[in-house]
Amino acid sequence: MKWLPEPRTFDALTERHGERYKWLLLLVVGIGTVAGVLSTSVFNVAVVALSSEFGLGQDRVQWAMTGFMAAMTLSMLPAAWLLDRIGFRRTFIGSILLLAAASLAGSLATAFWFVVVARVLQGLATGVLQPLAMLVVLRMFPPQVQGRASGVLVLGISSTPAIAPAIGGVLVDRFGWEAIFLLNLPFCAVALAMGLFLLPLPREIRKGRFDFLGALLLSVATLALVEGVASLQGNGLLDPWTLGHFAVALVLTGGFAAYARRAEAPLIDLSLFRQRTFSMGTIVAFSYGFGLFGSTYLIPVYLQHALGYSAAAAGGALIPSGIALTATTPVAGRLADRFPPKWITTIGLVLFGSSFFLFFLYDGRVSYAELIAITLVGRIGLGMILPALNLATVRELPAHRLAQSTVVVSYVRQLGGVIGIAAMAVFVEWRVAVLGPSAVLQAYAQSFCFLGLVILASVVAACLMQHQPAEQRR
Structure with missing residues (x-):
């Protein structure tokens, strides 16, 4: 089609845009990743509206979220093969087109089963998009500034869950549940348009069979x-x-x-795990996903169920911590360029895990101000972990293994998140059943303690990660 831009090689695009090209690439892929993250973080605000629209219980409506999470986790597995087989450009553009089509279809759904199908398709696209941005950081940026680039990337991604539910809530109230499917379309359009102009043709195509x-x-x-x-x-x-x-x-x-x-040519080359830093990094990645998604589920439920806050008050209590998370990530990225990333990761894990123990020490009885302070500590720790963890885990591997190693880390992190949500829901119900309905606060306090133990247990793995100075890397 003559109205589409002619694809260019990497060398031609670098010559045209100069040093800023790598940042333009990061911007393109970052916008696409934000479009996927929007699909992840905004759906919960429409659960009640969907229940009313289709006459279903909220447990049935959660099938749409479960289907999305499962599809996103599993679609990460073939991402490395897709990159080798069809190249970065086609993988990214194809995923964006699928995400946009699924979002548009979901907004037109007249039956709940169609909503579920649309969510599964959104999950498939989002899962492929997730590892791509970090791959740009590792392939395009020199080791001395990879932390800065990672911090900028995570800044955009981490700020999305902080503001998306609020925007989604307004849209649902004014326009109905269909609006949540349309929220990511502007991001898809921008990512697609920029990608057509800026993503290079693949240097080589490997024709290996998919496992x-x-x-x-x-x-x-x-x-x-x-x-x-x-x-x-x-x-x-x-x-x-x-x-x-x-x-x-x-x-x-x-x-x-x-x-x-x-x-x-296995789906995952198990010899990757012979590298101690990578194997320890995947343990931390699982723990990170478990803690991030588990706490994202647990804290709002605790605020409303145990402390009796309204949804608005609960959301307001989490705004300062969301701002702190957003502000911390670029700082952590710069620190990861100056100091061994494993120590940045370790400090972040200690802060993140310790915040849950504070809930336990207070026996679940915290004031609104104490709640804000505790979640601030946890989110600052969370903001320190991801930029440094990505770098510490995979950047010392050979260049030809970056795609698969990045996909594996993303998959393990997402798997930890899916299990974290399910595990925390189970743990809370178990403790309430054992302690009795009158001990709801203690049940949540023990749940936070369990979550803190999972996070702090991974500190050992973080400390065992090795560090190679930037000047000695490839």
Whole structure:
């Protein structure tokens, strides 16, 4: 089509735009990533409206969120193969087109099953987009400024969940639930337009076969594990349904490990885990995802269910911590350029985990001001972790392994998030059942303690990560 810009090579685009080209690339991919993050963070505000529209219970409406999260997690697995097979440009543009089409279709849905399908398609696109931005940082920027670039990237991504629910709530109130599907379309349009002009043609295309068997084994194992954790709430640990899913997850994971060792081009090259920094980094990434998504679920429920705040008051209490998170990420990125990233990550983990222990020490009884202060500490820690963790985990690997290693870290982090939400819901219900309805505050206090233990346990893994000075890297 002559009205589309002619794709250019990387060298031609670099010659045209000069030193700013790498920042333009980061901007393009960052906007696309924000479009995906919007789909993740804004949906919850429409749950009540969807329940009313389709005459469903909120548990049924959550299928749309569960389908999105599962699709996003699993679609990360083929991302590295797509990059090798069709290149960065086509992978990004194709994902943006799918996200935009799914969003538009969702806004036109007249039946709930169509909403679920649209959400699953949104999840598939978002999962592929997630690792791409960090790959730009690692491939385009020299080691001395990768922390700064990572901080700028995470600044945009982390600010989205802080403001998206508020904007989404206004749109739902004024225009209905359909508006939440349209919120990311302007970002998709800008990312697509800029991507057509700025994303380069691939330097080479590798025609390796996709590892369908490995993807099937790992996908079913992932779904079985998530369902096993979720079923703890209704069935208990010793229920055959729960144990069966855990058994399936264990067997298939073992089967994948055995298969991957013999496969010529496995979905995940297990030799990556022989590098200590990478293996320890994936442990921290899982813990980070568990804590981020688990606390994102737990804190609002605690504020309304245990402390009795309205939705507006609960949202207002989290605004300062959202601002702190947004402000911390670029600072943490710059610090990661000057100091070993593993120590920035470790400090962030300590702050993040300690904030949950403060809830426990107060036995769940905190004032509004104390609540704001505690969440501020936690979100400052959270803002320190991600820019430094991404760099510490993968940037010392050879260049040809960056795509797969970045995808693996993103997948593990997202898996931790899915399990974190399910695990915290189960843990709260269990503690309320054991302690009784009159001890709701203590139940939430113990839940925060559990979450803090998960985060602080990963401090050991962070300390075991190795550091190579920037001047010694590739």
